[in-house]
Amino acid sequence: MKSAVDIARDVNAGASAVEELERSLASIRSRNDELNVFLHVDEEGAYAAARRVDEIVAAGGSAGPLAGVPVALKDNLCTLGVPTTCSSKILDGWRPPYNATVVDRLRAAGAVPVGKTNLDEFAMGSSTENSAFGPTRNPLDPARVPGGSSGGSAAAVAANMTPLSLGSDTGGSIRQPAALCGLVGVKPTYGSVSRYGLIAFASSLDQIGPFAKTVADAALALEVIGGYDPKDSTSLNETAPQLLATLDSGVAGRRVGLVRELVEGSDDDVTRSVDRAAAVLRDAGATVVELSIPELTLGLSAYYLIAPAEASSNLARYDGVRYGLRVDAEDVAAMNEATRTAGFGAEVKRRIMLGTYALSAGYYDAYYGQALKVRTQMIAAFARAYADVDLLLGATTPSVAFAFGSKTNDPMAMYLNDVFTIPTNLSGEAAISVPFGTGEADLPVGVQLLGPGRSEPTLFAAARVLEVAEGR
Amino acid sequence: MAPLPNGWEMVVGLEVHTELKTATKLFCGCANAFGAAPNTQVCPVCLGLPGSLPVLNEHAVDLAMAIGMALHCTIAPSTFHRKNYFYPDMPKDYQISQYDLPINSGGYLDLPDGSRVSIERAHMEEDTGKTTHLGGSGRIHGADRSLVDYNRSGVPLVEIVSGPDIRTPEQARAYASELRGILIATGASDGRMEEGSMRIDANVSVRRPDAPFGTRCEIKNLNSLRSLQRAIEYEALRQIELIEDGGTVRQETRHWDEVAGETSTMRTKEEAEDYRYFLEPDLVELAPDAAWQQRIREQLGPMPAARRAALSALLSHPQPAQLDAIEVVVDLELDEYVHAAAAAQADVAIALARAANEVAGNLESRSNLTTDAFSATVLMEQRGELSATQAKTVLGDVLASGGDPAAAAAARGFEQMSSDSLSSTVAGLIDANPDEWQRYRDGDDKLAQFFIGLVMKATKGQANGKSVIAELQARR
Amino acid sequence: MSNVLRREDVAKVATLARLTLSDEELDLYTEQLSKVLQHAQDMNQLDLTGVAPTAHPFGLKNVVRADVVTPSLDHDAVMAMAPDAEDGRFAVPRIVGEAP
């Protein structure tokens, strides 16, 4: 499949967006039953969008920087009139009366949203096994998970169904599946992409970002969806960075910190990839230093209190009163409870319980309050590191894609999978995962580059150096 | 009320929720208007749809600060929290409310009787939707089904929490009434209790004087000043009786039943919700800077106490009836009429009476009556060109359809009665009634009414009573 | 290892969160949540006295919008979402107890 950059260039030059869409739909048809990537394909809407793009170009206009590019959307992004489920029974059949800001921006840029992809229910998980509509399979090895929670969006790009997709990253939910599916995945600076219309998991951590096969495609997508949105109070009131312009600026003169805590405990193949990435950056003119940030290891604990606490409140609204599932009962409280009990899966219930407990009278200080202080310490620790280096380097995940069911019985084992990605969500800063090398069974390994808030131009340029070294 | 038995003292603090008079809701652009068809003023935000996010209404902050300033509060950097509990009128199943850092804190309110009630805080929060109960009595108990309208969901509220400084039902009423006047004067609220735009909860406990505070009960559903007063009295007496019978007061929330005239248990302390407050991650800090605060301070007009003082200062010895009229004029914001009349050298007592009666009785059409027209009418009455009855009629006409009072008087055929013609009429009637005139001259003042009656009959009511008396006295 | 959480804690939290748990689920969640909370004890190795909590990644301030009316949703679109409706309003089974 062509890259998004190439499709947009060709469509703006007169190539047919409808034909591009048809290639995408054909590819979806050929593998969706096997992989369970899309929960809903909006053929009608996609054709309408593609035709409009073709009409604009035929009339001599420019259809935008993503003209005719088929895009897959994680099913926690609201789409006007198109089913949006969060992979939960509780929202089965719900059609939002509005579009997420990123969806409006994609459409305005000429992109063609083709459908909604599978995820761990309410984005809670690291394998896409927690979907009420069945797991998604990793296109590179269908016996393994694609990662999660944005597993469907990762699989859509990995299976060549669309060149681009959007996911959301609360504790690694873009970077981890990107690593497991051999893709570029970005967790942008908190506030740089509007959350309006992203169904909240943990509001202070959630951030929307792209999946792509190339760094350039990811940069193009982020340029389109990023930037200030008055509908999101946490949106940074500044213009979105231009990433493509500086994509090939390299890393000469940059200081990169190889972080012990972001590699420790990884499989050997993963460690080797990170070391090799350090060497590549050094060869490209960067200074690489090894450093330690001990606070990062506490991120997991803080995250698994903060995220469930916010989630327990964010998911209270699914009560059977206004939309979605209702299980009838004698009185309204019983109806709320019957609806939530039937509508939520086990992992969602587990996190709601954990978060409710962490916030409840008598336990707030020991758990949630403590976690917020750890968060302060983590931000300070990152700041100290960034006083000395421009970027940090580590692994995205401790291992390559794992087999189905291998971690589902032990939530703590599953949670440990996010240990390298979580700190960036707590700090609100930026990170990117780039496929670099392979590991067990020839499966891709993801290397992670981290930077301070608003460091995307530097991160993308460094990621591009790694990509070039891999011959892409 | 009569003093509490056996030297008991009541301790009352009030929580007043007031809706703010903004164009839109607190966190979305839906109209904040009363009375629209159900669920027509709702959007993803105020319906709590998945993915929606709140954005704070700047003008709601203006009004919240104005309330704080009028109550002498400190305005400080503040935050919003989520108060978590399930209830069908609350779309997100949490209320966004200010918690440990409210925008206004530490103020006071002085009452007309000279007492001072401290204000602990005045914080911002969002209103809930409205439920209607079907089946049974239409109340929540015994209903078999309820309907929810979310038009009110997200309407901005300010909750004003007083200190436990109130000691009598009358003081509670005076506090609520004075606060209502202040809310109206700031432009923050229309103060309409009957539409629910001002709602009161009362925390009531009893103690022996100077003893520590007793256990308090929170009384809900006080929809009028009258029910506030009645409920507090009932509740204090209930607690005293309970204690004197050897019982103890349980901390609980109680419901005031207006019809039965009693409070009953709604929820005990054990059944109280665990609200799991935490900082609202979808909103940021609210810390109005000095310039923003200054802008609001400059727009703030005088409060009712100052306005009452300014009006009474126009009278040399205000009489009780005039003080009552001032109360009405301040309450209904009719001050400008009286001040304009005073500036036009009109009689302030007449102006007050006309404002507190005729204008107050036709509030909806007050825009038809300019302050000039009002002053002119008072002057005409004062000069005897209109009788009191005629002046009232003329004001009524101008309020109904605007225009000039002289023209309105002419249209009614209220011809000017010159002092010459009044003088000759009086002279003629004295001649025709010598006995009565003599008795009047001998000091029988009641006969003034006899002559006024004759003059009115002769002039078909066009004479001014006071001018007739002046004429009679001049000849006495 | 003994559980940090007691079974009755889990039951109480379930009530707060409006979830019904079976006996097996109660046992399972007691054990699983205990493990997570046990792991969280590692936070105690940091000296956090005097540390301010951070709830927001970036300290934005005074984000407000002008008090200008924007269109509300179409009433029919709103009611089309309702699991049950009557008279243009959302219908629910009887409500036990008044709002707090």
Ligand SMILES: [Mg+2]
């Ligand atoms: Mg309140």
Ligand SMILES: [Zn+2]
């Ligand atoms: Zn709204």
